[in-house]
Amino acid sequence: MSLLSKNYHIITYGCQMNEHDSENIAGMLEALDYSHTPNPEEADVVVMNTCSVREHADKRFFGMLGQFKKQKKNNPDFIICVCGCMPQQPHIVEEIRKSFSWVDIVFGTQTIAEFPNLLMERIRTGKKQFSIIANNEEIPEEKESKREFKHKALVNITYGCNNFCTYCIVPYTRGREKSRSLRAVKQEIINLVKDGVKEVMLLGQNVNSFRDADGNNFAALIRSLDEVEGLERIRFMTSHPKDLSDELIACFGDCKKLCHNIHLPVQSGSDEVLRRMNRHYNRQRYMEIVEKLRATCPDLSISTDIIVGFPGETEEDFLDTLSLVREVEYDSAFTFIYSPRVGTPAAKYDDQIPEKIKHDRFDRLVEDVNRCSAKKNSEYLGRIVTVLVDGPSKNDTGAWSGRTDTFKLVNFTSEEPLTEGQMVSVRITETKTFSLDGEKVDA
Numbered sequence: 060m061s062l063l064s065k066n067y068h069i070i071t072y073g074c075q076m077n078e079h080d081s082e083n084i085a086g087m088l089e090a091l092d093y094s095h096t097p098n099p100e101e102a103d104v105v106v107m108n109t110c111s112v113r114e115h116a117d118k119r120f121f122g123m124l125g126q127f128k129k130q131k132k133n134n135p136d137f138i139i140c141v142c143g144c145m146p147q148q149p150h151i152v153e154e155i156r157k158s159f160s161w162v163d164i165v166f167g168t169q170t171i172a173e174f175p176n177l178l179m180e181r182i183r184t185g186k187k188q189f190s191i192i193a194n195n196e197e198i199p200e201e202k203e204s205k206r207e208f209k210h211k212a213l214v215n216i217t218y219g220c221n222n223f224c225t226y227c228i229v230p231y232t233r234g235r236e237k238s239r240s241l242r243a244v245k246q247e248i249i250n251l252v253k254d255g256v257k258e259v260m261l262l263g264q265n266v267n268s269f270r271d272a273d274g275n276n277f278a279a280l281i282r283s284l285d286e287v288e289g290l291e292r293i294r295f296m297t298s299h300p301k302d303l304s305d306e307l308i309a310c311f312g313d314c315k316k317l318c319h320n321i322h323l324p325v326q327s328g329s330d331e332v333l334r335r336m337n338r339h340y341n342r343q344r345y346m347e348i349v350e351k352l353r354a355t356c357p358d359l360s361i362s363t364d365i366i367v368g369f370p371g372e373t374e375e376d377f378l379d380t381l382s383l384v385r386e387v388e389y390d391s392a393f394t395f396i397y398s399p400r401v402g403t404p405a406a407k408y409d410d411q412i413p414e415k416i417k418h419d420r421f422d423r424l425v426e427d428v429n430r431c432s433a434k435k436n437s438e439y440l441g442r443i444v445t446v447l448v449d450g451p452s453k454n455d456t457g458a459w460s461g462r463t464d465t466f467k468l469v470n471f472t473s474e475e476p477l478t479e480g481q482m483v484s485v486r487i488t489e490t491k492t493f494s495l496d497g498e499k500v501d502a
């Protein structure tokens with residue numbers, strides 16, 4: 060069916076899994092002849108791809124949903140779709156049904172492939188469409204997606220999570236862990252490379268526990284992808300420390316295309332908090348992994364996730380987290396204030412931390428994290444680094460921006476015009492907390 064001259068707009072909250080799901084949804088809409096519009100007010104179909112991990116994302120979502128009510132009133136044919144992690148929670152679906160009657164289509168993380176049918180049914184019958192499954196056993200087939208960049212791509216390798224960290228809603232919203240086959244992932248990447256992709260980001264809630272039906276583990280996948288001709292860079296996220304194997308660490312020494320960067324969420328530096336979070340490692344084990352990684356790959360950059368104010372976290376526990384940050388010297392960290400998620404064990408713990416203490420600890424943590432980031436970046440001053448060009452710099456007109464293989468953001472000048480996806484040499488002339496400045500030099 061052709062739906063010429065119709066527009067769509069997608070709003071994405073949350074993680075890179077959601078970003079990639081949105082790329083898939085965009086691909087489905089374009090296959091139906093919808094065109095992207097950057098302006099939601101011009102859209103015939105709006106898709107809100109939601110996140111449940113943090114409380115403020117919930118609030119932003121409901122606020123935005125309220126705004127679309129007016130647009131729907133002015134244009135009854137305007138179609139509002141809600142998908143992602145929030146509709147995987149029954150109490151949210153209940154709330155949408157009860158208080159947001161202007162929503163037309165609701166689907167979950169496990170029923171994305173049904174979206175084109177749901178949309179057609181909504182248009183054909185005028186009836187609301189709901190499709191949510193708690194735990195689909197099937198491994199979703201990857202469809203043609205509309206990528207944000209021509210030269211780099213997100214590639215799902217696992218879906219769901221089996222870990223049940225006590226603060227996290229993801230195992231309830233994305234179901235049990237399923238791995239795609241090495242063969243399917245490799246074929247997708249070979250096709251992407253033919254299409255001009257140079258860098259892939261392998262995605263999963265816990266990529267380290269990848270294991271396909273033929274018994275291939277994550278290290279085997281990396282080694283196999285390292286052989287793909289034309290591919291220049293391999294990245295992955297997220298890694299659970301409990302499943303990070305020596306075999307994978309060895310890949311950082313052996314695989315030429317594997318970027319010298321790892322995101323290794325620690326969450327806390329206190330053994331007692333890690334135990335209550337159900338993380339299955341302690342501080343000593345985490346530090347052993349960091350030491351092995353650095354021994355194998357001395358210029359590895361390491362980023363992490365840290366939660367402050369987890370129930371029961373004492374000042375001493377928090378000081379353990381600060382000392383761990385200083386010991387590891389992270390290149391960067393995503394820092395979060397704990398917020399209870401309905402349906403998770405930690406939400407029921409009776410030793411929740413007062414907001415004021417959480418915010419105070421958060422500020423102290425951010426100060427330390429930023430100091431580490433600035434220090435790590437300062438080591439780049441005067442170095443010549445290889446940068447994969449992403450395009451013109453967002454902040455500085457006339458400059459370009461891209462990433463090193465250690466995932467440092469570099470803004471740089473160039474005397475000649477450049478194109479996205481070029482690999483260039485850049486001399487670093489100034490270092491900042493979150494980025495590096497430089498000038499292109501001849502290789």
Ligand code: SF4
Pocket residue numbers: 220221222223224227228229230264265299
């Ligand atoms: S590993 Fe833990 S934090 Fe990560 S998605 Fe699974 S349950 Fe959530």
